[in-house]
Amino acid sequence: MTSASLINPQDTPERQIEKLTKINLSLMRRVEQTTDDSGAAYAQFQRAALLEEEVRNRTRDLERALDLLNESNARLAEANRATEEARSNLANAIETVQEGFALFDRDERLVMCNSRFGLHMPDIRDRFRPGLTFHQYVDLVSRSAFMSLPENMTPEDWIERRMERHKDDHVIFNVRMVGSRWVQVSEHRTPDGGTVILQTDVTDIMRLERQERERMLDDQARLVRATLDHLDQGVCIFDNQARLAGWNQRVSEMLSIPARQFTMGTRFFTLFRDFSQVASYSSGIDEEFIRNWINSTDSRPPISLNIEQGEAKTLAVHAQEMPDKGFVISFTDVSAERTAVRAIQQANEMLEARVRERTLELADALSEAERANASKSRFVAAASHDLLQPLSAAKLYMASIEPDQSPDQIRQIADKARRSLDSVESILEALLDISNLDSGKAAVLRAPVPLDLILRQLGDELGPTARAKGLDLRILPTSAVVNSDATYLRRIAQNLIVNAVRYTERGKILVGVRRRPKSVRLEVWDTGPGIAPDQRDIIFREFQRLDAAASAAEGMGLGLAIVERACALLGHPLELVSTVGRGTGFLVELPLAQSLGFSSRRAEGDSPVQPSGLDDLIVLLVENDANLRHALTVALESWNVCVLPASGISEAIELVDGEGISPDVVIADLQLGAGQYGTDLLSDIQARFGPVPACIITATRAPEVTELCVQNGWPLFHKPVAPETLRGFLASAAKTPFVAPILTGG
Structure with missing residues (x-):
C-alpha cells in the first residue's frame, strides 16, 4: 500500500513504470543485504514478490492505456488532417x-x-x-x-x-x-x-444606369425646352452658382437681348448687364436688392416686381428659388393690363361727370319713355279700332246675304266682305312686321339681290290695281345687284309702290334705279297730291293717313311706318321729296354688291313686264291642310291653271309619276306633318326634272327658314298669301325660265 502511494496517478505511464522499476531494485538490494533471524527477511521477500506482481499488473494497465492513447493520437491526427483539408477546401472555394x-x-x-x-x-x-x-x-x-x-x-x-x-x-x-x-x-x-x-x-x-439616366434627362430636357418655347412668358433658369442653365426664345424677344448672349453658363449679371441700364424697377426693389437676393446662401423667399421699359412696355418679373438652390425667373408682358388699369383709372376719374350726364340723359329717356308709352297706347287703340272696323263690316256684309237675292247681288256682297277681310289680313301682317322691327329681334340676311327681278314681280302684282284706277305704272328695267335683305327690300319697294298707287288719283307712277358713285338709289315717283312740309314727319307714324276720310280698305297708315323701320334696320338712307299738287318721290339708297354691281346682261325689254295668261300652266300644289289646299286649288283653277293637289311628299311623287308629266311650277307648304318638309320635296323634284320654278309658303318666320330658301333660290311667301302675290309669281314663272335666287314675302 506504501509503494502504491509512491505512484502518482497523474504521471504518464512511462514515468510510473520508471518509478516502479526503481522501487523494485531498491527492495531487492535491501532483501539481499539484510538478515533477520526472526523471519523478517522472508516477510520482506513476500512483500517484494507481491509488489512485483502488482507492478506487472500496473504495467499491463499502463500498456493498455498507452495503446488507447496512441489510438486517440492517431484519431486526433486524422481529425487534424481532415480539418486542415476542410480549411483548405473552404479557402479554395472562397478564392473562386x-x-x-x-x-x-x-x-x-x-x-x-x-x-x-x-x-x-x-x-x-x-x-x-x-x-x-x-x-x-x-x-x-x-x-x-x-x-x-x-x-x-x-x-x-x-x-x-x-x-x-x-x-x-x-x-x-x-x-x-x-x-x-x-x-x-x-x-x-x-x-x-x-x-x-x-x-x-x-x-x-x-x-x-447613368447612360439611361442621362438619356432620360435629355428627353426631359427636350420636353422642358419644348414646353418653355410654347410659353407666352419669357423664362430663364439659373443653377446654384447663378449660371444660365435653360431659357426660351420668348425671353430674348421680350427683353430685347440678342439671342447670341444666351449661352449655357453665362452669369446672371453678365446676361442682364445691358438690360439693367435701360429698365427701371418698381415695387421698392432695385438692382442692389436683386444682387443680394441672388448671392444669398440662406433660403430665399419668392420676389415679384415690375420693370418699366419706356412708357409703353411693362414687364412683370417673378423669381423663385429651386430645391438645388438654383432659381427660375419669368417675365410676363403686362403692358396691355397696365394700359387697361390706366384707362380704368381715367374712366373712374370721368365717372362722376358721366354719372351727372347720364342722370340728365335718364331723365330725358324717362320722359321719352312716357311719351312712347302714351304713343303705344294710342297705337293699340288705333290698331284695335282699325281691326274691328273691317271685321264688323265683313260680318255685316255676310249677315246681309238673303236666300232670295240674285247671284250678282250675292257676288257683290261677298266681294265687299272679301275686301274687308283682306284689310284685316293686311293690318295683321303689317302689325307683325312692325312688332318684329320694334322688338329688335328681326333677323337680317344680307346677300346679293338683283333689283330687276323684285321690281318686275311687283309690277306683275300691282299692275292690274294701277290700271284699274287708270294709272300708268311704269317700272324701268335695271341690271343693279345690291347687298341687302331680299325680304325686307321687297317689302320696302312694295309698300312704296302700293302707297303711290293708293294716293294717286290720276297720272302715272314711275319706279326706277339711279346710279351713284358707290351705290344706287331706288326711286318711286307719283303724280299724287303731294305732302306738305308740316306733314312729312306724320306720315311715317303708325295709323296716320293724310286722307282721314279714307276707309280701312284704302289703307291703314302702316306701310310707310314699316318702310322707315326696315330702312333703319338695313342701314338704307330714306329720303322724301314732295311738291304739293304735283307729286311725291321716295328715295332709298342701296349699296352695290361687291364684285357684282351692275350686271352686263340687261333686263329683257324696256318696259315693265305685263302679266301674261296662265292658261294650261301645270302647278303641283302640296299642302297638308285640307281647307287651305282646297281654297288654293279653287283660286288657281279660276286663273285657268291645271292643279295637281297633294297632301304630302309621297302623294305628290305618286301623282307626278302617275300622270307621267313634269310640273311647270311647284307650290309647297314648309311643314307637311309627320316630319315631312316642303324643302325636301323641292329638292326631290329638281333632282328628277331639273330647275323647276318653285316657292315655299309657310306661317313660320324663323331666320333659319329664310336662310335655307335663299341658299336654294326658292321664293318664300308667308301665310296668309295674297292672291295677287301668288298670281304675280305664277306669271313670272310662266314667262321666264327659272331664275335663282330671289326671296319675297307674302
Missing part, C-alpha cells in the same frame, strides 16, 4: 468567388478573406489579415487614397455612418472609387453572430 469576401467572427475579428477583398484599394489590401478588428477595417477603408468620399464628408463622418449601418443584420450600399468606379458592399450577419462582407464591382451597371 468573383466578389471580394471576408469573414469576421462574433468578436468582430477577421477570420479570413480572399484575394479579391479590397482589390480596388491596393494601398491597404495587404493589411487585411486574420485578427484585424472590424473597426480597424472601416478605419483603413475610410482613409484609402482610392476611395472617393462624398462632397463635404470627412473620414470620421464616413466611419460614423458606416458603423451605424453595421448595426443592421443586412446592409447593401454603393461606394464610389477613384476613376469613376463603383463597388457595391453587401454585409450580412451569420447565425453565430459573425459578419460576412461581399464586395462587388458594379461599375458597368452604374455606367449603364
Whole structure:
C-alpha cells in the first residue's frame, strides 16, 4: 500500500513504470543485504514478490492505456488532417468567388478573406489579415487614397455612418472609387453572430444606369425646352452658382437681348448687364436688392416686381428659388393690363361727370319713355279700332246675304266682305312686321339681290290695281345687284309702290334705279297730291293717313311706318321729296354688291313686264291642310291653271309619276306633318326634272327658314298669301325660265 502511494496517478505511464522499476531494485538490494533471524527477511521477500506482481499488473494497465492513447493520437491526427483539408477546401472555394469576401467572427475579428477583398484599394489590401478588428477595417477603408468620399464628408463622418449601418443584420450600399468606379458592399450577419462582407464591382451597371439616366434627362430636357418655347412668358433658369442653365426664345424677344448672349453658363449679371441700364424697377426693389437676393446662401423667399421699359412696355418679373438652390425667373408682358388699369383709372376719374350726364340723359329717356308709352297706347287703340272696323263690316256684309237675292247681288256682297277681310289680313301682317322691327329681334340676311327681278314681280302684282284706277305704272328695267335683305327690300319697294298707287288719283307712277358713285338709289315717283312740309314727319307714324276720310280698305297708315323701320334696320338712307299738287318721290339708297354691281346682261325689254295668261300652266300644289289646299286649288283653277293637289311628299311623287308629266311650277307648304318638309320635296323634284320654278309658303318666320330658301333660290311667301302675290309669281314663272335666287314675302 506504501509503494502504491509512491505512484502518482497523474504521471504518464512511462514515468510510473520508471518509478516502479526503481522501487523494485531498491527492495531487492535491501532483501539481499539484510538478515533477520526472526523471519523478517522472508516477510520482506513476500512483500517484494507481491509488489512485483502488482507492478506487472500496473504495467499491463499502463500498456493498455498507452495503446488507447496512441489510438486517440492517431484519431486526433486524422481529425487534424481532415480539418486542415476542410480549411483548405473552404479557402479554395472562397478564392473562386468573383466578389471580394471576408469573414469576421462574433468578436468582430477577421477570420479570413480572399484575394479579391479590397482589390480596388491596393494601398491597404495587404493589411487585411486574420485578427484585424472590424473597426480597424472601416478605419483603413475610410482613409484609402482610392476611395472617393462624398462632397463635404470627412473620414470620421464616413466611419460614423458606416458603423451605424453595421448595426443592421443586412446592409447593401454603393461606394464610389477613384476613376469613376463603383463597388457595391453587401454585409450580412451569420447565425453565430459573425459578419460576412461581399464586395462587388458594379461599375458597368452604374455606367449603364447613368447612360439611361442621362438619356432620360435629355428627353426631359427636350420636353422642358419644348414646353418653355410654347410659353407666352419669357423664362430663364439659373443653377446654384447663378449660371444660365435653360431659357426660351420668348425671353430674348421680350427683353430685347440678342439671342447670341444666351449661352449655357453665362452669369446672371453678365446676361442682364445691358438690360439693367435701360429698365427701371418698381415695387421698392432695385438692382442692389436683386444682387443680394441672388448671392444669398440662406433660403430665399419668392420676389415679384415690375420693370418699366419706356412708357409703353411693362414687364412683370417673378423669381423663385429651386430645391438645388438654383432659381427660375419669368417675365410676363403686362403692358396691355397696365394700359387697361390706366384707362380704368381715367374712366373712374370721368365717372362722376358721366354719372351727372347720364342722370340728365335718364331723365330725358324717362320722359321719352312716357311719351312712347302714351304713343303705344294710342297705337293699340288705333290698331284695335282699325281691326274691328273691317271685321264688323265683313260680318255685316255676310249677315246681309238673303236666300232670295240674285247671284250678282250675292257676288257683290261677298266681294265687299272679301275686301274687308283682306284689310284685316293686311293690318295683321303689317302689325307683325312692325312688332318684329320694334322688338329688335328681326333677323337680317344680307346677300346679293338683283333689283330687276323684285321690281318686275311687283309690277306683275300691282299692275292690274294701277290700271284699274287708270294709272300708268311704269317700272324701268335695271341690271343693279345690291347687298341687302331680299325680304325686307321687297317689302320696302312694295309698300312704296302700293302707297303711290293708293294716293294717286290720276297720272302715272314711275319706279326706277339711279346710279351713284358707290351705290344706287331706288326711286318711286307719283303724280299724287303731294305732302306738305308740316306733314312729312306724320306720315311715317303708325295709323296716320293724310286722307282721314279714307276707309280701312284704302289703307291703314302702316306701310310707310314699316318702310322707315326696315330702312333703319338695313342701314338704307330714306329720303322724301314732295311738291304739293304735283307729286311725291321716295328715295332709298342701296349699296352695290361687291364684285357684282351692275350686271352686263340687261333686263329683257324696256318696259315693265305685263302679266301674261296662265292658261294650261301645270302647278303641283302640296299642302297638308285640307281647307287651305282646297281654297288654293279653287283660286288657281279660276286663273285657268291645271292643279295637281297633294297632301304630302309621297302623294305628290305618286301623282307626278302617275300622270307621267313634269310640273311647270311647284307650290309647297314648309311643314307637311309627320316630319315631312316642303324643302325636301323641292329638292326631290329638281333632282328628277331639273330647275323647276318653285316657292315655299309657310306661317313660320324663323331666320333659319329664310336662310335655307335663299341658299336654294326658292321664293318664300308667308301665310296668309295674297292672291295677287301668288298670281304675280305664277306669271313670272310662266314667262321666264327659272331664275335663282330671289326671296319675297307674302
